[in-house]
Amino acid sequence: MAEIATFGFSGTAADVTRRWLASLKSERRLAAKTLEAYARDISQFGAFLSEHLGAPATASELGELTASDFRAFMARRRNGGAQSRSLARQLSAIRSFFRYAERNGQFSNAAVSALQSPKIPHSVPKPLSIESARKLAANDTLAVDETEAWIAARDSAVLTLLYACGLRISEATGLTLRQSEGDPLRVTGKGNKTRLVPVLPQARAAMARYVELCPLPLAADQALFR
Numbered sequence: 001m002a003e004i005a006t007f008g009f010s011g012t013a014a015d016v017t018r019r020w021l022a023s024l025k026s027e028r029r030l031a032a033k034t035l036e037a038y039a040r041d042i043s044q045f046g047a048f049l050s051e052h053l054g055a056p057a058t059a060s061e062l063g064e065l066t067a068s069d070f071r072a073f074m075a076r077r078r079n080g081g082a083q084s085r086s087l088a089r090q091l092s093a094i095r096s097f098f099r100y101a102e103r104n105g106q107f108s109n110a111a112v113s114a115l116q117s118p119k120i121p122h123s124v125p126k127p128l129s130i131e132s133a134r135k136l137a138a139n140d141t142l143a144v145d146e147t148e149a150w151i152a153a154r155d156s157a158v159l160t161l162l163y164a165c166g167l168r169i170s171e172a173t174g175l176t177l178r179q180s181e182g183d184p185l186r187v188t189g190k191g192n193k194t195r196l197v198p199v200l201p202q203a204r205a206a207m208a209r210y211v212e213l214c215p216l217p218l219a220a221d222q223a224l225f226r
Contacts, residue, residue: 006046006056007039007042007043007046008043008045008046008047008048008049008050008056008057009046009049009056009057009058009062010055010056010057010058011058011059012058012059012106013056013057013058013059013061013062013107014056016059016097016100016101016104016106016107017042017046017097019100019104020096020097020100020101021035021038021039021042023100024038024096037089037093038093038096041089041090041093041094042093042094042097044077044090045073045090045094048072048073048076049061049062049065049069049073052069052072052073059101059106059107060107062098062101062107062109063107063108063109064109065109065111065112066111067111067114067115069111070094070111070112070115071115074087074090074091074115074118077090084118084119084120084121085120087117087118088117088118088120091115091117091118092117094112095112095113095115098112128163133159133163133164149213150210150213150214150215153206153209153210153212153213153214154210154214154225154226156206156209156210157203157206157207157209157210157225158172158173158225160202160203160206160207161175161203161206161207164200164202164203165185165197165198165199165200165203166197167185167187167189167197168189168190170189170190171187171188171189172225173223173225174187174188174223175187175223175224175225176220176221176222176223176224177211177218177219177220177221177222177224178220178221179224180207180211180224183198183199183204184196184197184198184199185197185198185199207224210224210225211224214226
């Protein structure tokens with residue numbers, strides 16, 4: 001219990017940590033799970049410093065940490081299996097903690113601002129196979145027992161336009177009833193650019209089924225998909 005209350009720090013440093021977390025809750029109104037993550041992040045940092053310095057870190061020692069000290073902590077976490085996304089969040093928590101301490105006249109450390117966040121890899125979305133796309137757009141896949149038929153037909157029509165005709169989601173949801181009746185479709189997409197898109201029979205049938213089942217009035221110049 002004592003370790004949780006002090007977060008691995010000593011004296012004033014522990015008090016500052018508690019006030020920092022309280023401010024995140026009262027001023028920034030962070031969710032309970034986020035606060036737990038921040039408390040865990042700073043506790044791991046404090047535990048590392050206790051080992052690194054030989055005793056729980058004091059406020060003055062936090063102000064004297066070097067970039068090498070911070071990097072040693074990040075390296076320890078990396079070697080322990082932490083991924084880049086977790087490390088980036090943890091470094092963000094540590095920076096927030098030091099900013100709070102500086103704003104409140106407790107201690108400051110310029111080294112923490114000089115640290116670079118780990119690069120988070122951005123994976124490129126992979127397209128579905130033809131069979132997977134066909135299954136995804138099927139009515140029986142989209143519907144559950146309580147799903148109204150027109151809603152399942154709507155979702156099927158939108159997904160068919162995405163996968164069979166190559167529309168962007170904004171282009172599909174921006175279609176009006178009048179536009180949907182054209183062949184090819186005239187759609188307005190990214191950069192407010194208009195393009196013509198051929199309509200496959202499957203997409204035409206899916207839109208027709210949705211229009212037939214939709215219980216809402218569909219005006220010619222209003223959004224087709226409700």
